Amino acid sequence: MKIKGSILNFWMDILSNIPNIGKHSLMVSALSYLIGLEFFGGEDRASFCGVGGMLHDIGFIVPRFSESMYTIREIYAVLDTIHGEDSSLFTAHTTIGGYILSNFLKLNQYSDVAFYHHTPASELDPSEFTHIVANIVGAADIISLHAEKMELSVAREVIPDIIRMNKHVLFPEVFEATLTAISKDYTWWAMEDPRFFFVNNVIPVITREAQEKTPVEDLIEMGHFTSYIVDTRSPFTRKHSERIAVLSKDLGEELGLPENVQTELYIAGLFHDIGKVAVNLSILEKPGPLTKSEFWRMRKHVFYTEVFLRYFRDEGYRWPIWAAQHHERLDGSGYPKRLTAKDLSIQSRILQVADVFVAFTEERPYRNALPNEAALSAIRKEVDAGRLDAYVFEALERLIKNGYTFPEKTMTEEIIDSVKFLLESMEG
Numbered sequence: 001m002k003i004k005g006s007i008l009n010f011w012m013d014i015l016s017n018i019p020n021i022g023k024h025s026l027m028v029s030a031l032s033y034l035i036g037l038e039f040f041g042g043e044d045r046a047s048f049c050g051v052g053g054m055l056h057d058i059g060f061i062v063p064r065f066s067e068s069m070y071t072i073r074e075i076y077a078v079l080d081t082i083h084g085e086d087s088s089l090f091t092a093h094t095t096i097g098g099y100i101l102s103n104f105l106k107l108n109q110y111s112d113v114a115f116y117h118h119t120p121a122s123e124l125d126p127s128e129f130t131h132i133v134a135n136i137v138g139a140a141d142i143i144s145l146h147a148e149k150m151e152l153s154v155a156r157e158v159i160p161d162i163i164r165m166n167k168h169v170l171f172p173e174v175f176e177a178t179l180t181a182i183s184k185d186y187t188w189w190a191m192e193d194p195r196f197f198f199v200n201n202v203i204p205v206i207t208r209e210a211q212e213k214t215p216v217e218d219l220i221e222m223g224h225f226t227s228y229i230v231d232t233r234s235p236f237t238r239k240h241s242e243r244i245a246v247l248s249k250d251l252g253e254e255l256g257l258p259e260n261v262q263t264e265l266y267i268a269g270l271f272h273d274i275g276k277v278a279v280n281l282s283i284l285e286k287p288g289p290l291t292k293s294e295f296w297r298m299r300k301h302v303f304y305t306e307v308f309l310r311y312f313r314d315e316g317y318r319w320p321i322w323a324a325q326h327h328e329r330l331d332g333s334g335y336p337k338r339l340t341a342k343d344l345s346i347q348s349r350i351l352q353v354a355d356v357f358v359a360f361t362e363e364r365p366y367r368n369a370l371p372n373e374a375a376l377s378a379i380r381k382e383v384d385a386g387r388l389d390a391y392v393f394e395a396l397e398r399l400i401k402n403g404y405t406f407p408e409k410t411m412t413e414e415i416i417d418s419v420k421f422l423l424e425s426m427e428g
């Protein structure tokens, strides 16, 4: 199945910004692309390798609930801890990664790459395209793990020998393609600036044929994947994005907005906190008041949200604007741009109210969840102070009065349940 360039572009961006995984993923991605180019000779297949490289360690993005993960300081696993010491999670990350990707239509073509990237060639099928890509990514992974520990000018001298030592885990043609790729200065310079390389070299290849607008169904699926990545990090937010999506959509309906706008409100909700992937967990989960500088870091997530969603804004969608404005306030006291009422559409106002309501009714490390009534009266104060929209608030009051309930389980929670089950069965 073909994926639109904007989507791939987006995955690169979101993954490369995750602390601890980002740099490694980018490097493996750039290398996989270049080895793939040697192997296949065409940029299309090479870019498949590049994306596979970007996603290969996605299985490290796991919810924190298992004993086997006690060594992980961040939910986005610390790679040097994992690659080596904690062997149970190390083995698990390929299974989990393959599983997570298989849940998403557009990503399941990369599921095998995550699943097999540490599997030796002797156990792979050379007639399967994805197995070859997994092996290429495996080669890139070996190189990256060694190269990250030294100057690349030194690495380029010693890594050919490391690859020769690993010859037995690679297909003969992958072995050759890898040696050819790393014999070129070009490859090392790409690895030294993998983001620069991607943005200017790989992404144009990927986006070449994809100029049309990303379909709404694709956005919803990407939104669910994004919600998983964002919300799984903290046990306090596992319903967050999806609840805001549902509530925003329902508020849109209550206010009589057209159906396509309701759908875009739903999408805005799924993506609104995407910028949190770039915020450290120690800040997101701090069990007490944040210091001034921590609060500054925390608030920055909306800056990232706006930048992340740029592609979709360029495609003519308006939901990225609403998503990025969920912390703005009508009186100009919000962030990141201190917008005021005249700049804030009804849709942005809906996101603002939905975000506040959902946040109040969720538990936080430093307080209990508020009951609906208490949440409403807290929001009423904001409305009276001229910060949140009165019209949207009234719609929310009506919904709650009529016994509004959220869906029992979010997709994020369902995936988390399955991952938990997988981990437990592996621990046996």
Ligand SMILES: [Fe+2]
Pocket (backbone or CB within 6 Å): 056, 057, 093, 117, 118, 141
């Ligand atoms: Fe891995």
Ligand SMILES: [Fe+2]
Pocket (backbone or CB within 6 Å): 024, 028, 056, 057, 141
């Ligand atoms: Fe890796």
Ligand SMILES: [Fe+2]
Pocket (backbone or CB within 6 Å): 272, 273, 301, 326, 327
């Ligand atoms: Fe937010």
Ligand SMILES: [Fe+2]
Pocket (backbone or CB within 6 Å): 240, 244, 272, 273, 355
């Ligand atoms: Fe939020």
